[in-house]
Amino acid sequence: MRDVAIIGVGMGRRWGRYEGSLIEMMAEASLDAIEDADTDQIDALFVANMGAGRINNQTALGSALIDYLNLFPAVGASIENGPASGGTAARIGYMAIASGIHDCVMVTGGEKMRVAPGPVVTDFIATMSHPQAEYIYGITFPALGAMLARIYFNKYGVTSEDLARIAIKNHTNGLKNPHAHIQQKITMEGILTSREAKINNPIIADPLHLYDMCPVTDGAASIIMCSMEKAQEISEKPLIRLAGTGQGMDTMAVHEREDPTFLKAVTHASDQAFSMAELKRENIDFAEVHNAFEILELAELESAGFFERGKAHLAVRNGETEIFGRFPVNPSGGLKARGHPVGATGVAQLCELVWQLRGEAGERQIPNNPKHAYAVNFGGFGNNVVVTILSRV
């Protein structure tokens, strides 16, 4: 199996609402990655996207993006794996290189969601729930997030204030991330305890408030991976090795899980990635986790093994997950502040890991030269999870 490095990353313009086409948006991120890698010798492209066929009237995005960027003779295809599409596409990119079929692969994720009305987006997201047991009964993902939060509240003493603390931390980080959709300072008083907070931060799905969940965002992100051998030959930046990849599964319907606070797929995917990377949890310097809902930031950190079960919120209270804390989590602002264009998210997590590992994260740079980084990309409501570990060589 050949070693694989990430030699270029890019995210195009600031995420939010994109007025051009999905392909133009993905092209901007791809060109940024090409510029960063200082090479356009791409053999293959994997596009991560969940909903273009449904909400943008477009399929075959691999063909479209290669045509638009004139990357011929590169070959392309699309990967769909719900919100884990980005991490999955990177994992497949890894396989393409490790197998020897390709030397240099671009993985570009993108989703242009704000073109659709809110209820259409909520329905589109729900198409990844269980077709007979969830979708047809009208389940929404905010509702699933709310039920998980309720269990956490009852079982572990987590409070609305704890969720707000995570949101405040992520907004603080997002303010330092030029790519973040949400660049807005928030305070506990402003979103939870003042008279105005009830209006600004209404309950969406009890007990979750607006600020407990990610926004609907247009955005794209791109990485360029190649064999380590080739990377050493052509790259002049610090080399970032894809040290570990893991994928885990759980029942599709959440109610079939014995304990929904235990995200089995996160544990399995993490175990595989750590084993492959030959690293331990304590070797990891920081993490990007898939906080589509802030409650997931806690549950994923615990299921990944970074904190004991039911204890991650105590670390948040102590400031341990802040950029200058013991174990920074979502220095990018995460899905909460950077935004969550579904197919792009898993790729953007890897962009952030690379920037931080290279020491290029500007104002949000994690101190002390981080060397090993972890990302968890969470598909469905935890039924399909991809974990990636990157290491500075």
Added chain:
Amino acid sequence: MRDVAIIGVGMGRRWGRYEGSLIEMMAEASLDAIEDADTDQIDALFVANMGAGRINNQTALGSALIDYLNLFPAVGASIENGPASGGTAARIGYMAIASGIHDCVMVTGGEKMRVAPGPVVTDFIATMSHPQAEYIYGITFPALGAMLARIYFNKYGVTSEDLARIAIKNHTNGLKNPHAHIQQKITMEGILTSREAKINNPIIADPLHLYDMCPVTDGAASIIMCSMEKAQEISEKPLIRLAGTGQGMDTMAVHEREDPTFLKAVTHASDQAFSMAELKRENIDFAEVHNAFEILELAELESAGFFERGKAHLAVRNGETEIFGRFPVNPSGGLKARGHPVGATGVAQLCELVWQLRGEAGERQIPNNPKHAYAVNFGGFGNNVVVTILSRV
């Protein structure tokens, strides 16, 4: 790079209209493949599908099918590459095994299209055309097929009778294929020259008649691949090696090609696959080609290098491409008679190759123990093509 074998294939019930869900349909094909392989030790599943998000209100098919079949801890994802989704998923399955990440991979393709009205299907297919240069002007794929046929008529003297001959050959083969959607004998008089023919076989897109194109079909197909080492250990059937895989691209918009009769992507993909398999064109005993329109059967055979340009129709006239001819093409009946459930097609082609190479194709068995077989899976209108070569070990 590890050698990879296909150890199980299956297609579920006869293709046509499927009354159950997409997942049930894909599960039936998958279970057939599991039974054929006599193993359910599956590490990963790649689902090939183009339109479930749009026409079946379902995404994250990898999670759904693993959950339905209880294949845990297998991990899954979906591959979308237009009509080449199936071949692409098999190619990615190959990478997954060759890279050493997985030992045993299931690739299941499926599309449930007949649930949507005709115009919705036509529009859904058109979402893979060029978004600015073709789709918004109302291009349809039958229209693209018609334009290609017109050039062939003018340039090479191909006639409507030649296309009808291909249809008759494919219907004859389909009658011997229990999985084929269309099991109907047709004659030149019945579809082209009699008084009734004008009613039964109307012009759809001039010069193409109804019988010059594939039907809209629900269907699924599945293959199980594993490392050759593992195959030798667990399989008791003749071993079928995935000897070559290639992928080629062309401009997305057909009018940007210098000569639309020259399917560059087919040539490139074929050259790669032959080079990897260390075989020549004359080593191939038979082929499955992607005849969504009968004119494509000619164009692909020529661009793949099996016939000189502009000459394949002469071979058809001589009966060379019939099951008992010199070079059988589409013994399954191809897309024309087996049907074309988009995501399933590329996988079904590989099922047919395996059955023929094992000598299990029943009434449609190609004589003389074929050893090397070729499949071309054609995405877009030829902008993204995957070629697979299988060899009996």
